[in-house]
Amino acid sequence: MTPAVVEQLRAALGDRVDTDSASRQRARADKSGHAAPGTPLAVVHARSVADVQATLRIASATGTPVVTRGAGTGLAGAANAGAGEISLSLRDMDSxxxxxxxxxxxxxxxxxxxxxxxxxxxxxxxxxxxxxxxxxxxxxxxxxxxxxxxxxxxxxxxxxxxxxxxxxxxxxxxxxxxxxxxxxxxxxxxxxxxxxxxxxxxxxxxxxxxxxxxLMPGAVCAVAATFPDVRTAAEASAAITASGVQPAIMELMDAASLAAVHALLALDAPTPGAAQLTLQCDGPAAASEADAIAAILRQAGGTVAVTSDPDEGERLLAVRRAMHPAMETLGTTLIEDVSVPRSALPEMFDEIARIERERGIVIPTVAHAGDGNLHPNFVFDAEPDASGVVDVPDMIWEAADELFRAALRLGGTLTGEHGVGVLKRRWLADELGDDQWELQRRIARVFDPQGILNPGKVFAV
Amino acid sequence: MTPAVVEQLRAALGDRVDTDSASRQRARADKSGHAAPGTPLAVVHARSVADVQATLRIASATGTPVVTRGAGTGLAGAANAGAGEISLSLRDMDSxxxxxxxxxxxxxxxxxxxxxxxxxxxxxxxxxxxxxxxxxxxxxxxxxxxxxxxxxxxxxxxxxxxxxxxxxxxxxxxxxxxxxxxxxxxxxxxxxxxxxxxxxxxxxxxxxxxxxxxLMPGAVCAVAATFPDVRTAAEASAAITASGVQPAIMELMDAASLAAVHALLALDAPTPGAAQLTLQCDGPAAASEADAIAAILRQAGGTVAVTSDPDEGERLLAVRRAMHPAMETLGTTLIEDVSVPRSALPEMFDEIARIERERGIVIPTVAHAGDGNLHPNFVFDAEPDASGVVDVPDMIWEAADELFRAALRLGGTLTGEHGVGVLKRRWLADELGDDQWELQRRIARVFDPQGILNPGKVFAV
The missing domain is CATH 3.30.465.10 (Uridine Diphospho-n-acetylenolpyruvylglucosamine Reductase; domain 3)
Incomplete structure (x- = not known):
């Protein structure tokens, strides 16, 4: 039997209302590996502002939750729609x-x-x-x-x-x-x-x-540097920031990340324990900036390669870009996203090493080192349950909890760029404090008095 | 007789509570020329966060409005405190x-x-x-x-x-x-x-x-260019923006501004009708950027001077910096602050010329031409009334009203950088629309349910 709200949506929006089972299943999940419990009522494929307005008028009138969705590439579960909800896809509004x-x-x-x-x-x-x-x-x-x-x-x-x-x-x-x-x-x-x-x-x-x-004119220069361990690499990246030279890209990969990517790409195995910084300079001064950076990295103990050859530069960055596929070969992944002041990057890697040691787990980590944003990957084995939901094991959440608290202690934040969604909502008040959490929640209610927009996301209750 | 709220403030904050008549008079006005009606109850000179908290607790408990104030240099009347209000000065918290x-x-x-x-x-x-x-x-x-x-x-x-x-x-x-x-x-x-x-x-x-x-290393280069009229100067500035060269500063002065400044600084009178662009380039490529800019300005019909001499560059910019003192020699000034998309700068100057022509007034105008932000100056004669309030004459507000509507028509905004305060609150809904205006007002109420923070500012009611 078709729910009344779906009938209303169909009367207003015709074939933009999709109740196909596979479509509704896809709308439950994003790229975080997490899926919403249950299946949404329908997926509305809006083609215009008027379609979105019609959907929300019906949702408001019927008190039906609406979960907005783009391409479903989120990493915090914010776009996942579940039982009793409308998934509102804007993917077709692409002009x-x-x-x-x-x-x-x-x-x-x-x-x-x-x-x-x-x-x-x-x-x-x-x-x-x-x-x-x-x-x-x-x-x-x-x-x-x-x-x-x-x-x-x-x-x-x-x-x-x-x-x-x-x-x-x-x-x-x-x-x-x-x-x-x-x-x-x-x-x-x-x-x-x-x-x-x-x-x-x-x-x-x-x-x-x-x-x-x-568009930035001129050639791009790439620099790659290998260090005996991740702390030395993190210190080298802090030295670059402190020097005032501004690379366009500065990515750090730890030993476990590097090993997984080299295996995936069938490259020679890296030196055990070694970590890598990959940098790119652009703009009119790219070449001289790359040389200045190389000097700092050598001084910091790195083995450094510089290239202005675009193909060679792309090959260096391809190692970093293969990180997510490499993690997928290892198991199910919870990709974290803490950010710390740039000078605290070495200490944050110490904290990750401590958590790995104390819990007997490996947390392959990459970082946007130029802005202090780390992506520690918690890898685990998990089978989806009957409804297709993958549960992150408690021991992984406990390790993540320690990671979040370490980041906050160092003056950092829970999420640099992925958002809160469902996966981090239970830590939100730890960072904001109860007063700010409540204030934010009340601001959201001004926009959405009934609470039909993405309920259960960001705020835990 | 001392009001009860002032007694409470004094009990909590001692000599940080200032009821001196001259202090309270000063707190009524900012640099806009506008003053609040009446005189605030007291000026609290906070020295710590705790002082601010104590003030607001007393204000909340007694329902007393609080007007926060820094150095009082605002241009929209937002920091002006009047009858029945507490002026909360943060000027002493300067660490x-x-x-x-x-x-x-x-x-x-x-x-x-x-x-x-x-x-x-x-x-x-x-x-x-x-x-x-x-x-x-x-x-x-x-x-x-x-x-x-x-x-x-x-x-x-x-x-x-x-x-x-x-x-x-x-x-x-x-x-x-x-x-x-x-x-x-x-x-x-x-x-x-x-x-x-x-x-x-x-x-x-x-x-x-x-x-x-x-800090940006290297020398700074300055460029000044004179044009036969303001529209040509505005078109030249749009050509600079369109060229992709990014000056650090690009200021435009119209003929009336230039004439007033030259008179103030005792410089030779400028060519009647002439307008001026003053630019500064910085960073490692300053000299070559200045040359590229000079070529574009000459192509656009300008008479151009380029200098890498710091004193000479400062002398060129001093003309622009003398704008406000020069206006003060002409009378009381209402300094406006519309902003338009950069390509609409010539049309906005056409609109100003039209308003001048139709109303028989002169509106000396300078612009941050690199970002489309104009400061038209409405100059008028006015005497303060018995309570010291200067009223902007209706005919000036009518001209300003036309100016605002022209900026909005061109895709612009009422205020690029000065804010709404009291002086522009009656136009706010014209730009925001009634729905957004109401939403903003309700958000403010979440922060301040009693409405004691700067009441009557930004929102007209």
């Missing part, structure tokens, strides 16, 4: 509506893939800087809703730095246009920033005005 | 608490002057980029509370891009620590951004963690 080179702005629908946007912008000599590792498969709307980061952030900023305005449909179906088309603008409260990283709990982002950069 | 060169961050109290902070940071080779024209006399807390901009914004960003976290005392006296010490962080809603530009209506900013830059 690039406007490009204004003279104003360095573009207007997009939310479902456009980050990489597709950048391919289109390149024809104008332009570029939207946020570059999550998922950029080939993740949507701009999803990047905004999670406040995504990426490899180039230390030099070129995160999503928060690259969005001028967003169009938002509220829970009751009203459309708001937030922000500006101007570089400067301080009219009232900055609700655009509030939407960035709000993970679907405040409203549905149906359009965005993006702040663009010009 | 630089922490500088972390390796993490490119500093922690400050709100009352530190922008220029004093940057003098102290320079010893570490560091720099906080926001540079409002008032930087020598305005506080960092005030810069944050107004979301200040400045001359260098097009290249180095606004306040929003340079704050990692803020400590905030809520209306009820509770202290919240918002944001991060890390470059990346997406834990929950971005309340730090919400505080930036909130003009004292959400809470009192009692501390800030600032994102720093390294």
């Amino acid at each position: 690039l509506l406007e490009v204004r080179p003279a104003d360095l702005l573009a207007v997009v629908e939310p479902g456009i893939l980050n990489a597709d946007l950048n391919t289109a912008l390149a024809e104008h000599g332009l570029w939207w800087a946020p570059d999550p590792a998922s950029r080939a498969i993740s949507t701009v709307g999803g990047n905004i809703a999670t406040g995504a980061g990426g490899l180039l952030c230390a030099k070129y900023g995160v999503v928060r730095d690259a969005v001028l305005g967003v169009d938002v449909v509220l829970a009751d179906g009203r459309l708001l246009r937030l922000g500006h088309r101007t570089v400067k603008g301080v009219t009232g409260l900055d609700l655009t920033s509030l939407m960035i990283g709000s993970e679907g709990i405040l409203g549905v982002i149906v359009g965005a005005t993006l702040k663009l950069r010009r | 630089l608490l922490e500088v972390r060169p390796a993490d490119l961050l500093a922690v400050v109290e709100p009352g530190i002057l922008n220029a004093d902070l940057n003098t102290a940071l320079a010893e570490h080779g560091l720099w906080w980029a926001p540079d409002p024209a008032s930087r020598a006399i305005s506080t960092v807390g005030g810069n944050i509370a107004t979301g200040a901009g400045g001359l260098l914004c097009a290249k180095y960003g606004v306040v929003r891009d340079a704050v990692l976290g803020v400590d905030v005392v809520l209306a009820d006296g509770r202290l919240l620590r918002l944001g991060h010490r890390t470059v990346k962080g997406v834990t929950g809603l971005d309340l730090t951004s919400l505080m930036i530009g909130s003009e004292g209506i959400l809470g009192v900013i009692v501390g800030a963690t600032l994102k720093l830059r390294r």
Whole structure:
């Protein structure tokens, strides 16, 4: 029997309402390995702002929860829809509506893939800087809703730095246009920033005005350096930051990560215990910056290779890019995302080593070392239960709990770029404090008085 | 007779409670020329977070409005305190608490002057980029509370891009620590951004963690170009932006501004009708960028001078910096602050010329041309009334109203960097729309349920 709300959706939206069993199953999960309990009522494939408004009017009238979804590449479970919920997919709203080179702005629908946007912008000599590792498969709307980061952030900023305005449909179906088309603008409260990283709990982002950069002219130089252990590599990365030279990319891989990737790519096994820094410099001074960086890394005990050959540079970075596939060969992975002040990177690696030692587990870790953002990977064996849900074992959560507390002690944060979703909601109050947690929750209720937008995400209750 | 609330404040805070008549008079006004009606009950000179908390607890318990104040350099009346209100001055909380060169961050109290902070940071080779024209006399807390901009914004960003976290005392006296010490962080809603530009209506900013830059090495080059009229100058600035060369500063002065400044500085009178662009380039490529800019400006019809001599460069910029003193010689000034997409700058100057023509007034205008932010100056004769309040004449507000509507039509905003305060609150809903206006108001009520924080500012009712 079709639920009444699905009948209403179908009457309003016709074949954009998808109740196919496989579609609904797919809407339960993202790339975190976690899936929502139960199966959503339907997946709405919105093709217009009006479709989103119609969906939310029906959801509001019937008190039905709505879980907004882009490409489903999230790593915190924020877009996972379960029993009794509507999965609202914006993936088909993927147009690039406007490009204004003279104003360095573009207007997009939310479902456009980050990489597709950048391919289109390149024809104008332009570029939207946020570059999550998922950029080939993740949507701009999803990047905004999670406040995504990426490899180039230390030099070129995160999503928060690259969005001028967003169009938002509220829970009751009203459309708001937030922000500006101007570089400067301080009219009232900055609700655009509030939407960035709000993970679907405040409203549905149906359009965005993006702040663009010009494509960086000139060649790119890459540097790779191997160190006897991860702490030395972390100290070397802190020395780069302290020196004032600004690489575009500075990635750190620990020994377990390096070993897994080398195995996947059929490369020679790395020296046991060795860790690696991979850097890229761009812009007119790329070559001299790469040389300066190489000198610092040698001084710090690294074995260093520098190249201005694009293919060779790409080969060096390919090792870093193979990290996620390499982890998948090891088992089910809980990818964590703590961030610490850059100078605390060596201490954070000490903490990870301590947790590994005390718990007898291995936590392969990569870091965006230029901005102090670490991705420790907890790998475990797990079979999905009858409803397809993979449970993270308690002992893994206990280790993750220790990791989070260590990051907070070092002045850091639970999540640098993946968001809270369902996977980190139980630690949110530990970082925010109870007063701020409650304040945030009450702000969300102003946007969504009934609590139908992504309930159970971000806030634990 | 001393009001009961002042007795309570004095019991808690002793001589930090100032009821001197001259102090209370000063707290009524900022640099906008506008003053609040009536006189505040007292000025509290807070010296610590605890002082601020004590003040707000008493204010909450007694339902007394609190108007937070830094150095009183605002241009929208947001810090003006009137009858029945407490003026809460943070000017004495002016310590630089922490500088972390390796993490490119500093922690400050709100009352530190922008220029004093940057003098102290320079010893570490560091720099906080926001540079409002008032930087020598305005506080960092005030810069944050107004979301200040400045001359260098097009290249180095606004306040929003340079704050990692803020400590905030809520209306009820509770202290919240918002944001991060890390470059990346997406834990929950971005309340730090919400505080930036909130003009004292959400809470009192009692501390800030600032994102720093390294001082730019190398010489600075300056370029000045004169054009036969302001539209040609505006088109030339749009051509610079479109070319992709990024000057650090690009200021435009129209004929009336130039004439007033030349008179003030006793320089030769400029060619009638002529407008001027003044630019500065910095960084390792400053000289070649200045040459590229000079070529574009000549092509656009400008008479161009380039200099790498620091004194000569300073002399060129001094003309722009003398704008506000020059306006003060002409009469009482309402300094406006519209911002438009950069490509719309020539059209916005056309609109200003139209308003001047139709209304028979002169509106000397300068612009941060690199980011499309204009400061039209409405000059008028006015005598303060018996209570010292200067009223802007209706015909000036009517002209300003036309200006705002023209900026909005061109895709712009009411205020690029000065804020809404009292002077622009009646236009706020025109830009935001009624739905967003109401939503913003309800968010403010979550922070301040009694409405004691800066009542009557930003929102008209």
